[in-house]
Amino acid sequence: MSENVMAAIRPDEPSPGADRPGGGAPPWSAARPWPRTSRPRRWGGVVRTARLSLAEQPWLADHLVLGAVLLPATALLDLAAVGAREAGCDRLDAVVFERPLPVPEWGALQLRVAVGAENAEGRRAFTVSARGEGTGPDAPWTRHVAGRASRGRDVRGAGLGGGPPPGAMPVDPGAHRVRLAALGLVLGPAFRGLRAVWAAEGEVWAEVSLPDGIEAQGFGVHPALLDAALHAVGAGGLLADEGRARVPCAASGVRVWRPGARALRVRLARVGADAVSLVAVDGADRTVVEVGALVLRPLPAAALAADRAASGPAPHRVDWQALPPPGPGTCGRDAVARWDARRREGDALAGALWALGLVRAWLADGERGGRGEGGRAEGGRAEGRLAVVTHGGVALPGESPDPAQAAVWGLVRAAQSEHPGRLVLVDADPDEDLGAALASGEPQLAVRGGRLLVPRLVRAERVVEVPRAGPVFGRGTVLVTGAGGALGRLVARHLVAAHGVTDLLLAGRRGVPRDVVAALAARGATVRAATCDVGERAALRALLADRPLTGVVHCAGAPEGGGAVASLAPERLARALRPTALAAARLHELTRGMDLSAFVLFSSPAGILGGPGAGPHAAAGAAIDALAERRRALGLPAVSIAWWPPGAGEGSLPLAGHEGLALLDAALTAPDAVTVPLRLDPGALRSRAVEGALPALFHGLVRVPTAVSPRPVQGVPTDGPRAQDPLPSAACDGGAGRDQAAAPPPRRDGARAERLRRWPLR
Numbered sequence: 001m002s003e004n005v006m007a008a009i010r011p012d013e014p015s016p017g018a019d020r021p022g023g024g025a026p027p028w029s030a031a032r033p034w035p036r037t038s039r040p041r042r043w044g045g046v047v048r049t050a051r052l053s054l055a056e057q058p059w060l061a062d063h064l065v066l067g068a069v070l071l072p073a074t075a076l077l078d079l080a081a082v083g084a085r086e087a088g089c090d091r092l093d094a095v096v097f098e099r100p101l102p103v104p105e106w107g108a109l110q111l112r113v114a115v116g117a118e119n120a121e122g123r124r125a126f127t128v129s130a131r132g133e134g135t136g137p138d139a140p141w142t143r144h145v146a147g148r149a150s151r152g153r154d155v156r157g158a159g160l161g162g163g164p165p166p167g168a169m170p171v172d173p174g175a176h177r178v179r180l181a182a183l184g185l186v187l188g189p190a191f192r193g194l195r196a197v198w199a200a201e202g203e204v205w206a207e208v209s210l211p212d213g214i215e216a217q218g219f220g221v222h223p224a225l226l227d228a229a230l231h232a233v234g235a236g237g238l239l240a241d242e243g244r245a246r247v248p249c250a251a252s253g254v255r256v257w258r259p260g261a262r263a264l265r266v267r268l269a270r271v272g273a274d275a276v277s278l279v280a281v282d283g284a285d286r287t288v289v290e291v292g293a294l295v296l297r298p299l300p301a302a303a304l305a306a307d308r309a310a311s312g313p314a315p316h317r318v319d320w321q322a323l324p325p326p327g328p329g330t331c332g333r334d335a336v337a338r339w340d341a342r343r344r345e346g347d348a349l350a351g352a353l354w355a356l357g358l359v360r361a362w363l364a365d366g367e368r369g370g371r372g373e374g375g376r377a378e379g380g381r382a383e384g385r386l387a388v389v390t391h392g393g394v395a396l397p398g399e400s401p402d403p404a405q406a407a408v409w410g411l412v413r414a415a416q417s418e419h420p421g422r423l424v425l426v427d428a429d430p431d432e433d434l435g436a437a438l439a440s441g442e443p444q445l446a447v448r449g450g451r452l453l454v455p456r457l458v459r460a461e462r463v464v465e466v467p468r469a470g471p472v473f474g475r476g477t478v479l480v481t482g483a484g485g486a487l488g489r490l491v492a493r494h495l496v497a498a499h500g501v502t503d504l505l506l507a508g509r510r511g512v513p514r515d516v517v518a519a520l521a522a523r524g525a526t527v528r529a530a531t532c533d534v535g536e537r538a539a540l541r542a543l544l545a546d547r548p549l550t551g552v553v554h555c556a557g558a559p560e561g562g563g564a565v566a567s568l569a570p571e572r573l574a575r576a577l578r579p580t581a582l583a584a585a586r587l588h589e590l591t592r593g594m595d596l597s598a599f600v601l602f603s604s605p606a607g608i609l610g611g612p613g614a615g616p617h618a619a620a621g622a623a624i625d626a627l628a629e630r631r632r633a634l635g636l637p638a639v640s641i642a643w644w645p646p647g648a649g650e651g652s653l654p655l656a657g658h659e660g661l662a663l664l665d666a667a668l669t670a671p672d673a674v675t676v677p678l679r680l681d682p683g684a685l686r687s688r689a690v691e692g693a694l695p696a697l698f699h700g701l702v703r704v705p706t707a708v709s710p711r712p713v714q715g716v717p718t719d720g721p722r723a724q725d726p727l728p729s730a731a732c733d734g735g736a737g738r739d740q741a742a743a744p745p746p747r748r749d750g751a752r753a754e755r756l757r758r759w760p761l762r
């Protein structure tokens with residue numbers, strides 16, 4: 001049957017008049033992005049354009065397919081149905097979903113529904129097309145849906161007339177949602193409307209409802225509601241399980257009888273190997289929507305994955321964004337620890353060790369409190385947060401940070417990743433009131449003159465291309481520390497090959513391997529290799545004595561692994577900081593009198609993003625970034641590249657060496673002192689966003705779904721519905737507010753007979 005369905009559906013083009021410039025009706029207004037009814041044009045067809053964006057339809061962000069927000073087929077179907085209705089057609093005879101339609105994270109899509117003139121058989125061809133907004137009036141449209149519509153015979157849907165047949169087995173819809181997520185179909189709160197499912201021979205019955213906060217008005221059948229109904233196909237095992245999520249690819253015989261439903265009872269029946277029919281009714285058994293046959297095929301994973309992989313590496317930076325003043329809140333349980341301004345400025349190790357001691361003590365105390373020791377089990381540290389407050393730990397535009405306090409930020413950022421919700425970082429003047437900052441719920445803030453600012457990672461502006469050869473590093477000697485290491489070799493070669501550097505001073509504790517020196521010399525560079533521990537001031541001073549430099553590239557680093565902050569030994573932290581942040585500070589001091597053209601530091605994204613187990617790298621990286629900012633504030637050249645070889649971390653994918661070097665070149669002429677080269681993994685970021693677990697720093701890169709009520713109907717658990725908690729039948733009656741109030745408390749005894757009796761139409 002499904003093959004017949006497919007064969008019967010031939011995508012026709014609407015009559016030429018439908019596409020006639022100026023022949024369409026005025027576009028839908030931005031305030032009403034979903035199609036509205038209007039009279040067909042005199043020539044007999046209808047063209048409508050609409051604007052679709054996640055800003056205006058935020059619930060769409062809850063439909064995530066292999067990491068991309070895809071417009072659900074049910075939304076395309078609804079657009080087609082409403083468009084066809086405008087042309088006087090109340091039946092979609094055939095619909096083919098030709099290609100998925102990704103919804104952009106930012107910006108908007110233009111949609112166009114074109115319904116052609118009636119042919120001799122009384123049918124109209126229609127298409128649904130899209131293009132990016134801002135691509136210009138002549139930009140081509142891409143067709144996503146094609147089909148035919150007609151005026152149906154006025155035979156009312158007969159309703160369902162009863163409930164699941166005897167022997168129907170209840171199924172857990174929550175478990176199905178978990179399985180879908182594993183198959184790449186992640187459903188946020190708006191799409192978790194499948195409340196209960198019963199599976200019988202050749203058919204599946206279901207109850208679905210829209211979560212609170214999602215408006216049903218203006219739609220034929222709300223796409224999230226119909227989509228939820230279709231999930232019952234998989235949950236009830238109606239079609240063969242091919243190990244991939246199924247998505248609609250064609251439909252026939254679609255009629256929407258009653259628009260604006262909030263809740264439905266649904267019967268789905270198998271009508272072919274890949275096809276089901278659907279009848280959905282409201283609480284009074286009035287037919288809301290019917291689909292004669294819906295063809296569901298396994299997700300075309302390869303095509304979608306190829307689309308996703310297209311995102312390339314790009315420089316990013318931290319942007320401090322103003323936060324609207326929060327409403328009244330409480331911070332009664334937050335403890336506050338302030339950096340003592342009398343501590344030695346600039347000493348990254350002192351900052352990191354202070355933060356380590358503080359956080360370890362806090363966590364240990366919380367552990368004891370959590371176990372009920374010391375009388376702190378309730379309202380004690382186990383439940384409260386520790387606010388770590390600095391004054392100059394971060395730099396807003398025009399400011400110069402203190403690397404010691406920046407190291408505090410780095411270490412605490414890592415600890416925040418390891419203990420979400422337990423620590424807050426605030427940078428504020430000593431006389432700033434912290435109440436609003438702590439009530440904001442943000443994990444990291446700066447307070448300036450009462451204004452709250454939060455860090456957000458954003459894409460850095462593209463910068464002018466660096467010439468292949470030029471005096472970026474001056475015309476004299478360039479020092480490369482750690483030149484025998486993986487990064488140092490890569491960069492030293494690049495300096496000679498791409499920047500025309502001809503005089504290199506290479507340093508390492510054990511000198512520099514001969515092959516490295518020989519390879520650079522073979523390219524015509526004068527190379528001197530020195531044995532020097534750059535963490536030792538005296539050794540570094542001796543190295544630089546009588547050796548004026550024009551460039552410094554600091555690649556030395558300790559391959560110190562990570563370690564959870566709670567168990568991190570101070571010695572390990574010191575070992576990580578010595579050749580990195582502390583050596584960088586010494587290079588800064590000892591080259592102050594030199595006429596440097598470039599001062600390049602390599603830090604770590606962990607300094608900004610934190611990350612479990614990244615404490616040492618995060619402390620060192622943040623201090624190095626702060627040194628670069630401080631040098632810029634002093635009018636000295638400085639660039640810090642927060643590039644970590646594995647590259648992969650929270651929401652990002654690895655960078656190849658040549659990609660990192662290209663971004664290094666871009667950073668050398670960028671306006672920002674600190675550059676974070678990243679190849680983002682939009683899928684991973686969006687999945688975290690849908691789960692509500694996306695770190696705040698990424699909120700500038702991925703649109704975070706607007707929270708809809710996680711508890712759509714009284715008695716349904718917030719983490720999704722469960723079969724043993726079927727909806728009170730009244731919840732399906734439309735006006736949800738009234739019905740919820742009248743609904744009995746949920747039953748948890750779960751006997752199957754009870755569940756079946758609760759289907760009110762039996």
Ligand SMILES: NC(=O)c1ccc[n+]([C@@H]2O[C@H](COP(=O)([O-])OP(=O)(O)OC[C@H]3O[C@@H](n4cnc5c(N)ncnc54)[C@H](OP(=O)(O)O)[C@@H]3O)[C@@H](O)[C@H]2O)c1
Pocket residue numbers: 481482483484485486487488507508509510511532533534535555556557558559578579580602603604643644645
């Ligand atoms: N590899 C990358 O792609 C990459 C990218 C961005 C950032 N980084 C950062 O760059 C640093 C180095 O990474 P890597 O992968 O190149 O590590 P690596 O292969 O272990 O090399 C480290 C180099 O630093 C030298 N070194 C260590 N301590 C030193 C000291 N006190 N004085 C002088 N030289 C010292 C080492 O030589 P001796 O042992 O002889 O002293 C070695 O040549 C790390 O901090 C890392 O986080 C690396």
